Amino acid sequence: MNLPVGQAGETGRNGTPAANRPFRLESTARAAAHEAGLGAGPARRGEAAGPLPREVEVLPEPLPALDEPGPGYGWLGAVVIVGLLAFWELVARLGWVAPLYLPAPTAIAQELVRMAASGTLGASLTASLSRILWGLLLGAAAGLAVGMAVGLSRVAEGALDPLISLLYPIPKIAVLPLFVLWLGIGEASKVAIIATGVFFPVAINTIAGVRQTSPLLIRAALSLGANRRQVVTKVVLPSALPVIFSGLRLGTGMALLLVVSAEMVAATTGLGFLILNAGDLMLTTRLMAGIVVLSALGILSTWLLRQLERWLLPWHEP
């Protein structure tokens, strides 16, 4: 676009034409374009001052706008889920697939209500939950203690770091038969395997969290009069907490996985047993009901941990 330039508005205070200045204010450029568009032709005023270089507007190359939010499609997720459930229901109702293989969602819901009424659901849930909670508690406490020790003390680091690296990659489920052999078929072996599964992510994250404590903050605490113990409790620990928490989140996932595995291998109670038992008896509806409860448990634990984190770490970005 060719613009007539050099109007009064385009000339700098010191008389130099705007085009010669390194920067032009955008508003000036716009005003010039506006005048040109209106066809107001005061170009002669500029021409009167002598020949002036003609200007060409240079447009910046358009860049993809990353900050434009655009419409959200979150509702599509709900549509897909509801649609799938409806389709599933239809398939089951019309008898395209035998209920033995694919019971209808409504049938699963009815089974859930029945199990809740008869007390089966409550008993299984209580059994599994108490194993999970004990395992989490023991595993997280041990992981925190060992992680803090390794993170803080050179001696503990030298002694335990290689051992942790060696044991960490062993799949915990593989060790389950050994735990049963050692601790018997009762609660101890199940709690122990869960605790072991929780221990490693918590310990490893605690070590990482302690190591990444800012030396500057430690210096600040020392200069303000904190002793060694206070540096640990008031600086190192809170600074490591977000990392410890993500270890705990990993550990909780591990606990859910392991409780089901352990109950499938050797148990007469719990959700894992319920599912395995239903499978053996070809009670597919009950089996699926068990899976539904487990996934609800997974969602609930994630939510609970997030609430706990918000409450404990209000300063931390989610």
Added chain:
Amino acid sequence: MRVVIEGVSKRYRGRRGEVEALRSVSFETRDGEFVAILGPSGCGKSTLLSIVAGLVKPDEGRVRFLQAAGGPPPANGRPLTAVVFQEFALFPWRTVRQNIAFGPEVRGLPRDQVAARVERYLEMVGLTPFADKYPKELSGGMKQRVGIARALANDPEVLLMDEPLSALDAQTRSLMQLDLLRLWEESQKTVLYVTHNLQEAAFLADRILLLSRRPGRVRAVVEVPFPRPRTEALQASPAFAAFCQELWELLRDEARAAMEAGEDG
């Protein structure tokens, strides 16, 4: 309280050999004096301050704190020094109030005394409305005011500031310089103030300790001739400009040599 630095030397031993940070630095402050420590970057200013704070041990020499005889004896457990850091070094998990409370808290002051002190210093730095905010919610200037309040809440005899305003933008910096002057005039504490900004040193200090490039040695000690209380008008005066020019002439060769040796940092 006077700070007496006697023949302090410091070498850092790292994987890639030794760095001699300070060589036989000696200097004595006066009672309640504001001393600026000025020198090219990397010359050991922070090291010197850390040594005074007791955070780093010197290889040679020592730092002594002398109290005027007959004055009130320092209260037991009362700290000699407190540090204000360039990077603020606030605890992100503590609110403004809790950050300021840190010193009195770890020193075991009773709860009500801690609270009273915190309120006093919150007020002094004008952060009462922000008391329950976390550091990440504050601007740089406010963060450093928390840093200063946190140091003052410890009621130290000597305030050590390591480029406290360097991370701030120019306007905030100018305003904070005035605030600092006011705070210092109220408290009459001895201050060691590290900076690499010579206008700042000239505006704030009673005396300027000029360090040479690394290894840091005392290059000169310059008396700042301007009367107190100082105001912004001083910075615009020809006398101030002339003084800064003199300082720059003392500093220039060291700064250039340091820059050419790639010693900044």
